[in-house]
Amino acid sequence: MAQLYFKYGAMGSSKTANALMARFNYEERGQEALMVKPQIDVRDGEHMVRSRIGLTYPCVYFHEMRALGDEALQKYACIIVDEAQFLTREEVLYLVHLVDECGIPVMCYGLRADFKGELFPGSYELLVMADKIEEVKTICWCGKKATFNARFDAHGKVLKEGEQVVLGANDKYIGLCRRHWMAGDLGPDFKMPE
DSSP states (O other): OOOOEEOOOOTTHHHHHHHHHHHHHHHTTTOEEEEEETOOOTTTTTTTTEEESHHHHOOOEEHHHHHHHHHHTOOOEEEESSGGGGGOHHHHHHHHHHHHTTTOOOEEESSSSSSSSBBBBHHHHHHOOSSSEEOOBBTTSSSBBBBEEEEEEETEEEEEEEEEEOOOTTEEEEOOOOHHHHTOOOTTTTTOOO
């Protein structure tokens, strides 16, 4: 029975690497999985999913997947969505349709909350609609579980105001535990990325 999965984690928790490994596992077993992401995320180039450890794979954008139509999507053993926090309510409901009406498993990977500690719209909808929710864990500089995404400026100051979506990776964000996120403490060994 197909299910909708939401696998969330803080920055640096290897969500994208996990998504790419899941796709490889399907391929290794002779099944095809479709890699998808919202078009807003073009940090890694057009139509590309890339993890921090160097794994890459081509993808289609969410709107392109929808344009294929339900019948064409039936050939996939699984649909894997990276950066799912950027999905809209309507897009999440379309994923629910693919699972419930078309019988296609869908695995979504993304952030739960933004740098202000507020849920992303796509994450909110996935937390409500997903059949299975799983945290992809990483640690803060202190060794505790990192559950918050800290955005920092060019001087290493943790920001708590601004636009919700500012694309970046290790150059703008770091995962912290709640205590250090609230304190704005990037750690004694933090060095600005080059």
